[in-house]
Amino acid sequence: MRGRGSMLARYIGSGVGEAVLAALVAVVVAAVGLVAFSLVQWPAFNSSNVTRALTTVGQVVAAVMLVVAIALVRTGQRGDRTGKWFVRPWVAKLLSWVGVSTFVTFTLGMPLAATKLYLFGVSVDQEFRTEYLTRLTDSAALRDMTYADLPPFYPAGWFWIGGRVANVLGMAGWEAYKPYAIGSIAVAAVISLVLWTKLIRADWAIAVTAAVTAVAVAYSSPEAYSSVIVILLPPALVLAWGALYRPEERGTARTAGGWGAVIGTGLFLGLAATFYTLYFLLAAFAIALMGLIAAGFAVRERYSEDHPRRARTTDDAARPAWRAAVPPLVRLVAIALIAGLLALIVWLPYLWKALRGPTAGSGTAQHYLPESGAELFFPMAEFSLRGALCLVGLIWLVVRAASSRRAQALGIGVLAIYLWTLLSMAATAAGTTLLSFRLEPVLLVLLAAAGAFGFVEGARAIYQALNEPGQFRLAAVAVAIVGALAFTQHIPHILAPEITTAYTDTDGNGDRADKRNPSAVSHYRAVDAALTAQTGRPRSDTVVLTADTSFLSFYPYFGFQALTSHYANPLADFAGRAATIEGWSKLKTADALLDALATCPWRAPDAFLFRSSGDNYTLRLAKDVYPNDPNVQRYTVAFPKALFADPHFTTTEIGPFTLVTVRR
Template sequence: MPGSRRLAATADLTLGPVVAVAVAVFGTALAERLPIPAGSNVALALTASGGAVVAALLAAAVWTARPVIAVPLTWAGLAAIPAVPLSLFLANTPHYLFGVSGDQQFRVQFLTRFADSARLADFAYADLPPYYPAAWFWVGGRAAALAGVDAWEFHKVFSIATLAVTAVLAYALWALVTTRRRALGAAVATTLAGLATLAAYTPYSWLTGALVPPLAVLGLRLVRRTGSWLRTAVLVGLVLGLAAVTHTQILIFAGFVLTVLAADGLLTRWTRPVPLLVTVGVVLAAALPLTLVHWLPYLLASAGEPTYSAGQHFLAESGSRWPLPMLEATALGGLCLAGTVWIVARFGRSTVARALGVTVACGYAWYLLSTLALTAGTTLLAFRIEPVIAAALASGAVGAAAEVVHRFRTNVPGSDGGAGRPTPTPDPRARPRGERDRRRNPTAAVVTVLAAVAVVAQVQTVPETYEWAGAAQDYRPDGTKPDGSRDPGDANAWLGELRATIDGLTGRAPREVVVASANQTLLTYTPYFSWQASSAQYANPLANYPARTDELRRWTTAAGPAQLLGALEGSPARAPSVFVFSRTPDGLLQLPTTEDRFPDPDSGAPAATFAPQLFDDPAWQRRDVGPYAVLVRVPGPPVP
């Protein structure tokens, strides 16, 4: 790699993310200050116009000949593609998409854990190392603590900033395997594909999922030993290491793609076993340090211990049918259709087309394998791969556009390289050749305009795409809604009183308390440890979710207060010192339970019902808070 390209790559990977974060923070802050009436079309109008501004910014980056101007414009434009529509869409809520409901509940809980302490810990369970990759949550939690912002509120800007950084990183990797202008096009296509396929709902998955297509091109070059072999191997390993600590499924899928490319290299005799093994060794060595940071504590703790994993016991509708974005009547559909044609046509002659084709083929193979896995009572969560498939196909459209421009330039009389006249001798005082080519080639202008239209078209669909997860009006930790209202009839209106009661009775920091709660939102906003995660799909396998539920139910059968205290003392896991029960009309105390019945979507189960007499002991203090009864064991054993 020449020195200038090495310097540019370094800037893309270091300064680019900084610019992206700045764009996301500025965009979010500006959107929150704009007068956007809730329920009006003002946000949609601003989103559409904002998309046009972003498209103009990117077009300026393409047509500007001076790198010192073009490169920052590229970073800022790419970051603005997700930052502008999402900031405007969420302008009337302090929450991110879907608030603290569904999957966001455990994500905010994870951020809250690390905003409270830098110690590597599970988001829910005391005394357990995390199973779900924690790097994104750790960085977000520590950044929230540094900024002095509550984790639940920081979730929005951190997620948008992650999407902005991802767009720049995708560009950085693409710039290593193609020209910078084509890299910009591929990064734009990738980012639009991510927005259209709901990747914004899981930004830490998209952080490395968006990198799989260019990573596949780098992998194919590794197999063929082209370019800077050692640096490429190390970079591929670092990306895999990043996936290992942010999203395990993307790591496995990326490994699957690279394995298929390696097998392809052996079958086509582009490589031999020994050089290939050396390459694999370098990649694994580069990936291992990051991987071990997260996984070594879990692997050591799980040695010889019973585990129960239900994380893949989920079959989403989008994971039940194969994604065919190339058949959709949208801007992204047009990109994917063009990309499909180009990938198929150039599969045998272009390294990029071959790598993208293998990525797409592996994506569909993943869907097939996920369907087959149903026979074993599990899935491969195929819906997580849909954004990667769309990104690979959309990136192929850049190759198609570049080929159209090239053919026009070489075949049309009067253009450079055509038959109309010989190419004149370069004038050193003239404009750079690339700029002269673009200005004299109307096809390049047409492609630029069409690309800008695609950006505007796709950006302005964000409010419709994410309508289901839009401006959440969930209660805040103090028990009020974003507009300041509070309905005592809502369970979460008592969040502030619940925390004040628990903290007052225990006299301990929240991180030193284990709570069994009928209100999971309380555990999302406050860094208490939980006796049980809200569902088996989120639970750490080391917690053995079914066994904990069974133990909770056994406590309900205690003959009296002394037997209940004895059962709590004898619990193999740290027992709760605080219970937050729902009160029934007849005075009984209840905790909800769930069961893993995959593939049955019904996870409901009978509540664990306690007689209030079980807590008639000086060891317990009771306070009723709204619909809840708070039972605190005093003094309760603290979490170390």
């Protein structure tokens, strides 16, 4: 038992230490690259091909480093005893870490080099993500991104870390978003590589990490905090299967008994729970399936051993077959306990608040069903490089399902996604969904990982079937490199709308990176100055009612109402607040409005940021109209200007905005 414990400690210590070193390398590479990019006055991506060309150059350099790293690993595996420094394992490791993080940095950083904004700028979903990072840059306290006096509903893990990084660097949240997003994806990629190397051959680990990272950058990077989980999920599923299904260890104590994998899987699930709820639930669902399948296999194997092929002994009778299911289920429970404890770091404040009071029926985050969520996604049926890789992956999963632990783990992950999708479609009958359309990037990376394994093993099988011709290996390597570069250089095309928006949106300095006239956002700085001067309060102690909610993305004021109910905290009573706002707009006198503000059931606005329209000030609000697609309907609420004709209100015209501050 003591030997197993020391083995477990060494295993965990080695993995954690290597992951920390790899993460530091990724941070350095990303920081150096992004700083270097910022020193040059690049043309906008949407009006020039210069940054596109340099992105390709960087991807080729990264590919060369990865190919060299694989070659060095294979040289070491063949037993090279020359003692030369460049064939030592640590050189290959370092080169692979630098190669992977260089790929991420160039692929995302170079196209965005001429803008301070990340993919999708501060538009649509990126607006509330930037708002969240701004909130947690202002304070380390777990607060809702919009509402005062509420704990967060959306997991704060990724945003809290980013907020602390921005705070230490003295950067505004919106400005730190881009470098932090790119850096965190690079870190996730190298940690994934470290995890893969603990599970499979190092040369294969580099190849599969490169494939998964490329697909994740192409299809999940706009949502950076989920991309981290997407990249880590494939090796985490392989690790989880190793924790739960261990037929080879029956009757032996030569390993740590799978408990290292149990701890690693629990840590991954806990991280996912603090970063992204949907992917945490999917991963938990897949791992629960693994636990049930592993328990079923164990019972079947025990039954096959004990049933009529040999006479049952007294020990057999005292140990029925069903008891073989206990070890995998115990490990599954241990994984759940570890994940649950980590999840409480960000979920405990919300759960405590929810248990102490009623949760309003305004949580509509799952009320969205685009066309892609109404049908099964089959990327392997596409005629494209992506489709070819996924098809190879599907074939490999089927062919190797009975003989490969990797294929079993990834196959269960793919099965879990399709089951989740079907459950999501069925849930529409109950008036909700499980947001299955957001699982497309996860399916793609699982099939990409399987495709990488399928290509390597398939090429090896063909090589052996052809009596090992001397040039076949070079041909296979050439095909792999050409295919990889063809896909990676296409990534900026895949992300073109997101990149373009980063150049056309106005940033917190009031500038557009494409040098065209900025939007009304350029007046936010003057609004902020007037607001702080008139209220005399810090931003984090001021509530603003506005329909221009991107203002909250740049400055850490609290909002009285969120952008839409889908991003609203269920504890905030979005529908009740909307009705209250409409009620205020129908009041006849300033005194009546002041009384209504004083008796508001929530923290009342300290200021209003309106648009002006004739004799009225207007707010453009939103309501949920699911199951319609689009699921949001905009409507306008008009406040008569006469409502604010009172000394308790100070009115200031700033560009297209009217700022009204309240003195109570």
